[in-house]
Amino acid sequence: IITCPVLHLLAEFDDAANLLAANPDATTISIDEPAETPKNQHSRLQESGREEDDELLGTDDSDKTELLAGQKKSAPFWTFEYYQTFFDVDTYQVLDRIKGSVFPVPGKNFVRLYIRSNPDLYGPFWICATLVFTIAVSGNLSNFFIHLGKPTYHYVPQFRKVSIAATTIYAYAWLVPLALWGFLMWRNTKVMNIVSYSFLEIVCVYGYSLFIYIPTAILWIIPQKVVRWVLMIFSLCLSGSVLAMTFWPAVRDDNRRIALATVGTVILLHALLSVGCLAYFFDAPELDFPAPIIPAHNGTTVVTKSR
Amino acid sequence: ARASVSLKAFRTVQFAGLTDVSIAEDIPVEGEITVPVGPHSPEDDYSTLDEPVKDTIMRDLKAVGKKFVHVMYPKKSSTLLRDWDLWGPLVLCVSLALMLQGGSADSKDDGGPQFAEVFVIIWFGAVVITLNSKLLGGTISFFQSLCVLGYCVLPLTVAMLVCRLVLLAGSGTVSFIIRLLVVLAMFAWSTLASTAFLADSQPPNRKALVVYPIFLFYFVISWMILTFTPQ
Numbered sequence: 427i428i429t430c431p432v433l434h435l436l437a438e439f440d441d442a443a444n445l446l447a448a449n450p451d452a453t454t455i456s457i458d459e460p461a462e463t464p465k466n467q468h469s470r471l472q473e474s475g476r477e478e479d480d481e482l483l484g485t486d487d488s489d490k491t492e493l494l495a496g497q498k499k500s501a502p503f504w505t506f507e508y509y510q511t512f513f514d515v516d517t518y519q520v521l522d523r524i525k526g527s528v529f530p531v532p533g534k535n536f537v538r539l540y541i542r543s544n545p546d547l548y549g550p551f552w553i554c555a556t557l558v559f560t561i562a563v564s565g566n567l568s569n570f571f572i573h574l575g576k577p578t579y580h581y582v583p584q585f586r587k588v589s590i591a592a593t594t595i596y597a598y599a600w601l602v603p604l605a606l607w608g609f610l611m612w613r614n615t616k617v618m619n620i621v622s623y624s625f626l627e628i629v630c631v632y633g634y635s636l637f638i639y640i641p642t643a644i645l646w647i648i649p650q651k652v653v654r655w656v657l658m659i660f661s662l663c664l665s666g667s668v669l670a671m672t673f674w675p676a677v678r679d680d681n682r683r684i685a686l687a688t689v690g691t692v693i694l695l696h697a698l699l700s701v702g703c704l705a706y707f708f709d710a711p712e713l714d715f716p717a718p719i720i721p722a723h724n725g726t727t728v729v730t731k732s733r
Numbered sequence: 734a735r736a737s738v739s740l741k742a743f744r745t746v747q748f749a750g751l752t753d754v755s756i757a758e759d760i761p762v763e764g765e766i767t768v769p770v771g772p773h774s775p776e777d778d779y780s781t782l783d784e785p786v787k788d789t790i791m792r793d794l795k796a797v798g799k800k801f802v803h804v805m806y807p808k809k810s811s812t813l814l815r816d817w818d819l820w821g822p823l824v825l826c827v828s829l830a831l832m833l834q835g836g837s838a839d840s841k842d843d844g845g846p847q848f849a850e851v852f853v854i855i856w857f858g859a860v861v862i863t864l865n866s867k868l869l870g871g872t873i874s875f876f877q878s879l880c881v882l883g884y885c886v887l888p889l890t891v892a893m894l895v896c897r898l899v900l901l902a903g904s905g906t907v908s909f910i911i912r913l914l915v916v917l918a919m920f921a922w923s924t925l926a927s928t929a930f931l932a933d934s935q936p937p938n939r940k941a942l943v944v945y946p947i948f949l950f951y952f953v954i955s956w957m958i959l960t961f962t963p964q
Contacts (some may be wrong), residue, residue: 506867513868516938548869559953567958583960585846629850 463569487513512547512626520549529632530668536634537627537672545626548632553598557636562588562597565707568647572711576716587707598699599636603628606673606692613680621675635665639700646704649711658700738849744793797821804884814930815879822883825890828854829954832893833961854957858950859883866935866943873934882947885927889951892919893958900963912959920955924948 485614501508526540566584607625614622623631642661648652669692679686755766797820830851846854863878871878896912928944934942 436793510868510870512866513870515942518940520942548942552865552949555946556949559949559956563956581960581962582959583845583962585844585850587955718817 515546545630817880888919888922
């Protein structure tokens with residue numbers, strides 16, 4: 427009879443965990459886990475102490491996920507009820523997920539800890555919508571404050587930028603997860619990965635990881651280059667670490683170079699998004715000395731702008 | 734009325750040495766079928782097809798006007814929800830989009846929203862919010878929710894009117910502060926009015942999830958109103 431502490435030790439090794447799943451003796455001890463619903467398990471695992479490595483490995487979850495996934499989304503895809511299963515979240519769950527994306531705990535996997543095979547589309551959709559309007563409004567405000575007081579400046583609402591922001595952010599939040607999911611599925615056929623994510627879980631992680639950019643965009647109104655870059659690096663670290671800790675276990679068993687390249691590409695695209703948004707929507711704060719007026723030869727005055 | 738119904742029954746008869754033979758027999762069944770016919774209701778004598786056009790229009794106008802009053806003084810009443818109509822939202826949306834015209838800049842890309850953009854934002858935004866509340870398990874019907882969201886744009890249309898009048902007087906800092914206060918007040922009024930009508934039909938632990946998109950929707954419309962600058 428294998429006792430719990432020994433089980434805990436064995437679960438820390440990937441190979442042993444595979445063996446354990448195959449070992450019939452182990453099922454008698456972990457028998458209570460498959461019977462639990464995801465919501466109960468969320469509170470139960472908060473009490474037990476051995477969830478950390480299981481979070482990253484996902485060994486206890488992966489077969490359960492298939493079981494529960496089959497039970498959950500059983501309505502055909504052309505009915506309304508099918509889409510209702512993607513919005514099966516309460517307020518406190520959404521707030522918890524947002525909190526988990528802003529304060530990443532090192533070693534804990536966002537998907538395993540917060541999503542728990544209940545991915546929702548509410549978070550990604552409305553976080554992206556809020557981010558679109560926040561970036562457009564903040565960019566507009568910051569340009570207004572930067573150019574305020576200049577005699578030649580006439581305020582424009584720049585409404586066209588809203589549609590550009592919307593296209594960019596929604597494309598990033600939906601197409602990049604699609605590409606990443608396709609890539610991971612393809613690697614799964616070559617290398618047996620222990621951890622694999624469904625498409626919706628990847629969309630969920632990406633959507634919630636964009637939340638940190640909402641307060642960042644508001645703070646980008648401050649017209650100081652140094653402040654803006656510090657803010658960007660800070661938010662990139664936070665959301666990048668959430669993404670890295672989520673996807674590292676999924677590629678860890680693969681070829682080392684491919685694994686590093688995958689996680690590196692994920693972080694690079696994330697950085698490109700924030701740099702691009704900062705550069706396009708927020709004008710560079712100009713230097714603070716007044717423009718000299720030079721009288722030209724034919725008597726008209728020419729105002730030169732200094733950058 | 735009495736009705737006679739006959740049932741045809743087939744009886745199987747067996748003869749020695751022959752295969753089964755069925756003989757048809759008529760079994761009469763009798764009974765009564767009564768159709769309840771009550772006294773004539775008033776609509777039968779006076780269908781709305783024959784009334785003068787003025788009455789039809791006035792009835793619809795009165796319904797729309799009553800809903801406007803309900804929005805300006807929001808209290809829990811089901812009139813707005815029960816007899817929904819989309820005339821009011823259409824009129825409000827078109828007038829708001831028309832008033833937001835004329836705020837163009839040197840290049841088309843930098844100006845304010847065009848008519849089509851305002852229209853699309855309001856209707857598409859209302860549809861998305863309605864879908865969101867239904868997907869989260871709300872019990873309100875699709876058009877009722879569209880009706881409420883559309884009618885609650887009324888305070889913001891009033892704010893747009895006030896802003897345009899204030900801008901006629903001047904466009905300095907004082908006028909900006911007046912416009913800011915008016916738009917803020919009307920934004921709060923719109924959000925509270927629509928929340929008062931829609932909140933009851935939502936599941937209790939998801940109310941914030943439903944109210945937040947409404948807040949975002951009216952915030953975007955208020956931003957468009959506040960940043961309107963005439964040429």
